[in-house]
Every structure is written in structure tokens, then in C-alpha cells.
Amino acid sequence: MTAQPIRQHESERVPRNAEGIAAALSGAQRMEFYRELLAAAPEQAKGVLLRWWGEAMLDTDPQADARADAVLAGSVPTISLDDLLARRRAAGLHVD
Template identity: 50%
Template sequence: MSVQPVYHHPPQPRVPRTLDGIAAALQGGRRMEFYRELGQAPIDQAEQVLNRWWCEAEMDTDPEQDRIIAAARNGTLPTSTMADVLRLRRDRGGDLPGE
């Protein structure tokens, strides 16, 4: 018998990591909030704002969003430690922050 993962990540991000990609994925007031935050950010913080909003846009476009939110609210969402995440990323050959 084989086991299927409960959730798997798509091979490519759903949202392009660009200003236009992020803005297109956000709806209404969230798009305006994104533009407002980016417009008010000092230049050395613009990348942090883009990264945060890209994550928001990825979550907003996740087809499993409702199930994930429900699991988080009722305490059944699987979690990992940061150490596990970093070890998995290293094992897969990815760069780690600060390296």
C-alpha cells in the first residue's frame, strides 16, 4: 500500500515573485494595502515587504486554503520546528539564510 501526502507543494510557485505577480494575486483592499506598504517602505526594506506579500499572495491562491485555515483553528494542522525545516532544506540542496 502506498501513502499519499495530505498536501504537496506545486513544482512552481502559483504567484510570480514580481511586483505585478503579487498585486495580481491579491484582491481588492489587500492589493491596496500591499501597494501602500510597499510605497511607504524605506528602500532598504522594500525586498522584505515584497517577500512578505508574496507569501500572503501564495496563501491567498492556495486551493487548500479553507482546509488549512480550519485545521489551524482547530489545532490539527501539522507543524514542524525551524530546525526540521532548515535540515530538510539543507538535505534538498537549498541555500540557507546567511550562507
């Protein structure tokens, strides 16, 4: 018998690179993204890419409307900060 993952891996909707991010953004957002990326110092470029990747992922989320409705209805599952930090520590993740 072989083990199967509970949740199938899905490729990211938006590739984590400048080309992928730009392709997912609207015209005005794309221009702003490129403006920020080109103006960024080399040590700031990663932060610009991460911020805009997050924006692109949110903008392309096929469940965005359902998620917004759940937030407004107060039906989104929540977790306390203490529990979240405990989970991160248990997983060996960085906690500041």
C-alpha cells in the same frame, strides 16, 4: 532507468515580483500593498515584497479551507523546535 521526483515541481501560484503579487491580491489589499511598497525605503522594499508575497500565497491557496479545518481539528502534523533546528543544521541552513 531514470529517477523521477517523488513530488512534481509546481510553479508558484504567485510570481515573486510586484506585478505578480498585486495581481493575486484583492482590490483593497492591492492598494495597501502598493502604498507600503511605494513608502518603503530601498532597503525595506524586499521585506515588503516578501510579506505581501506570503499573504498572496495564502490567499490563493486552493487547499486553504482543508488546511484550516485540519488545524482546528488538531490533525496537522507537528515538529518540536529542537527537531526543526536539527533538520535545518543538517541541511546546512542558517539557524539563529
